[in-house]
Amino acid sequence: MKAHSSNASLVSADVSGIDSACVASIGLECVGQLEALTMASRDPGDDDLTWSRQVVGELGSAVRHTVIEPAELPFFYDHIDISDSGLLFDEPTPTILDIPRQVAGYLDMAKLGSRTHFTGMGGDHLFTPLPQHYLGDPVMWWKERREARTSIGVGLSGIIRGAFSRRTYSNWLRHSAHAISSDQTVPDALMWEFLPSVPSWVTTDARAQVAAELLEEGHDLRAGKLLDHLQWNSVQSGTEALRPLEQATAALGVHLASPYFDDRVARAAFGLSPRLRYSLRRYKPLLAEVASPFLSDKTTSRNTKGMAVSDEYRGLEQNAEKLIQVFTNSVLSREGLIDEPLLRRLIQWPTDPRMDLGMFDQTLAVEMWARAQREEEVQWGRV
DSSP, X not given: OHHHHTTOSOEEEEOSSHHHHHHHHHHHHHHSOEEEEEXXXXXXXXXXXXXXXXXXXXXXXXXXXXXXXXXXXXXXTTTOOGGGGTOOOSSOOGGGTTHXXXXXXXXXXXXXXXXXXXXXXTHHHHHSOOGGGGGSOHHHHHXXXXXHHHHHOOOHHHHHHHHHOOOOHHHHHHHHHHHHHXXXXXXXXXXXXXXXXXXXXXXXXXXXXXXXXXXXXXXXXXXXXXXXXHHHHHXXXXXXXXXXXXXXXXXXXXXXXXXXXXXXXXXXXXXXXXXXXXXXSSSSHHHHHHHTTTSOHHHHTOOOOOOOHHHHHHHHHHTHHXXXXXXXXXXHHHTTOBOHHHHHHHHHOTTSXXXXXXXXXXXXHHHHHHHHHHHHHHHTTOO
């Protein structure tokens, strides 16, 4: 963090949960002056703001706190046309949607003099327990067996089955292909990854194509150790989501720094015993220990997390007509990949069990990214 903040008299940082609180406290120690940023939620059950105020109070008078109120924030899906950003994103991660919402407050930080903004992104990826950790440490599972069964669905039979499983990554891919083609996804928390699935609005032909690709990859692809694969795959997915935010904040003149995703930090964390990093009985115990010189036990014992789910549903309701227009003669439909009439019905009825918001965001991101790519090709005369 000193490398990120060298020659700076002021840095800024997100402040909400334990991940960002640790980063903010260390950033304050490096520089001596910190501008804390919290984006409030419209969700009455989201307690990020309450906790962030407690963190700021404990860090002391060298910290100022900027709160972006809900009324100042766009709704989810207000700004889905990524070409408006003037940026060309590498790939269609859902983060590319609603960039103005996701970087809200960073311009305020720049105006206050911050050129480096620290985030707590990556804390979940390094310090959230994976079911597979218990395969290498059955004693740890035995001590936390009640929590393991109820929280992550890992019982004794699963531990025994996983310990004796010899399914390679290639075999897992082939198994995934059959699960997709038969539409019978059986979850197994102790395998290489969660079995992939496709949303209900994907066409039969597209589903078959996905299964065929997985089947072909399964013949040749190799992976290392199960736990190494899972841990680094988690980091990769996190950094893919972070990349568009880094591009957008750079355009505002602010460097977005996420220390947990630094190679050295990740390698150091993954080199520790799972017993130090994780516990189902205490939320992120290692981070709580790191923050203990700066923050009270009450603050480090927080075990909630703001998810903004109700915000997303409200945004979907507010922008339903616009989203329906997006999926009327869409790029994905013209390519034969999605069933537009079904998807339009689900946008209007988001409580339908076939509507998965995570998959919808991914579908929308692919659609808007494909449009931006085509606009870029037209602009440069490539089509």
